Amino acid sequence: xxxxxxxxxxxxxxxxxxxxxxxxxxxxxxxxxxxxxxxxxxxxxxxxxxxxxxxxxxxxxxxxxxxxxxxxxxxxxxxxxxxxxxxxxxxxxxxxxxxxxxxxxxxxxxxxxxxxxxxxxxxxxxxxxxxxxxxxxxxxxxxxxxxxxxxxxxxxxxxxxxxxxxxxxxxxxxxxxxxxxxxxxxxxxxxxxxxxxxxxxxxxxxxxxxxxxxxxxxxxxxxxxxxxxxxxxxxxxxxxxxxxxxxxxxxxxxxxxxxxxxxxxxxxxxxxxxxxxxxxxxxxxxxxxxxxxxxxxxxxxxxxxxxxxxxxxxxxx
Numbered sequence: 096x097x098x099x100x101x102x103x104x105x106x107x108x109x110x111x112x113x114x115x116x117x118x119x120x121x122x123x124x125x126x127x128x129x130x131x132x133x134x135x136x137x138x139x140x141x142x143x144x145x146x147x148x149x150x151x152x153x154x155x156x157x158x159x160x161x162x163x164x165x166x167x168x169x170x171x172x173x174x175x176x177x178x179x180x181x182x183x184x185x186x187x188x189x190x191x192x193x194x195x196x197x198x199x200x201x202x203x204x205x206x207x208x209x210x211x212x213x214x215x216x217x218x219x220x221x222x223x224x225x226x227x228x229x230x231x232x233x234x235x236x237x238x239x240x241x242x243x244x245x246x247x248x249x250x251x252x253x254x255x256x257x258x259x260x261x262x263x264x265x266x267x268x269x270x271x272x273x274x275x276x277x278x279x280x281x282x283x284x285x286x287x288x289x290x291x292x293x294x295x296x297x298x299x300x301x302x303x304x305x306x307x308x309x310x311x312x313x314x315x316x317x318x319x320x321x322x323x324x325x326x327x328x329x330x331x332x333x334x335x336x337x338x339x340x341x342x343x344x345x346x347x348x349x350x351x352x353x354x355x356x357x358x359x360x361x362x363x364x365x366x367x368x369x370x371x372x373x374x375x376x377x378x379x380x381x382x383x384x385x386x387x388x389x390x391x392x393x394x395x396x397x398x399x400x401x402x403x404x405x406x407x408x409x410x411x412x
Contacts, residue, residue: 104316107148146316149290175305182289213292219264232256
């Protein structure tokens with residue numbers, strides 16, 4: 096591998112333009128748009144590992160599974176298997192689109208998707224306090240049955256019903272890392288750690304076992320960037336740049352910030368929302384503190400311009 100190496104993390108929501116266009120075909124077309132911008136990056140001389148989110152897609156699978164179980168007696172799909180399903184389906188959409196675009200541009204690059212497991216610690220504090228809502232709303236009787244029979248953690252949601260919550264532990268190890276490294280060394284564009292990776296634990300005998308949890312895709316992509324020693328970590332999101340005092344009269348867009356500045360903004364607790372921008376900033380900080388050179392946050396359509404320094408927010412050591 097002679098090109099520069101980058102990891103790019105794209106959100107599962109970037110595959111869904113709006114609530115009225117959530118079909119497989121619509122998501123495929125959205126993936127095509129994202130891949131056009133990733134292809135721009137490859138055309139600029141980067142080798143790329145691609146991570147992606149899967150929140151909405153897992154939700155769709157769970158919903159279909161629940162309906163099928165109630166109406167047709169079908170089995171329900173465990174959460175770790177839902178994650179694996181989305182890695183295959185989203186990986187397929189990204190892989191085929193990117194292959195086609197590169198071919199059309201005369202770029203001889205192969206693209207592959209790796210179904211990726213990510214090891215988490217069974218003793219991670221997140222398991223003692225699950226917070227990530229998944230699946231459909233339930234009435235009280237259903238929630239009590241799920242808790243009693245399946246050990247679910249269920250919370251009441253603002254009068255709308257009850258909902259299952261699961262842990263969001265930190266990623267510790269990418270199980271297929273050596274495979275991913277081998278592919279990247281051969282210049283193959285690799286789609287991996289989809290949805291943050293399929294969460295697995297080691298029960299103590301050296302084997303792996305799937306567990307019901309959700310790993311943040313930015314943290315998993317950050318770990319990937321650290322492990323493969325990527326020169327650049329790109330987080331693709333809904334905004335062109337990062338802002339402080341977002342949505343307030345004193346809002347300010349940032350072109351660049353250091354790790355020290357990013358930590359200070361996080362500590363203030365008023366700039367970055369916990370469920371959206373805060374994890375992205377944290378993931379970038381960890382990557383840079385572990386030896387990374389540069390992190391870049393922007394939206395998909397501006398990746399090419401951001402790489403040229405024309406937009407986006409750069410975070411540096």
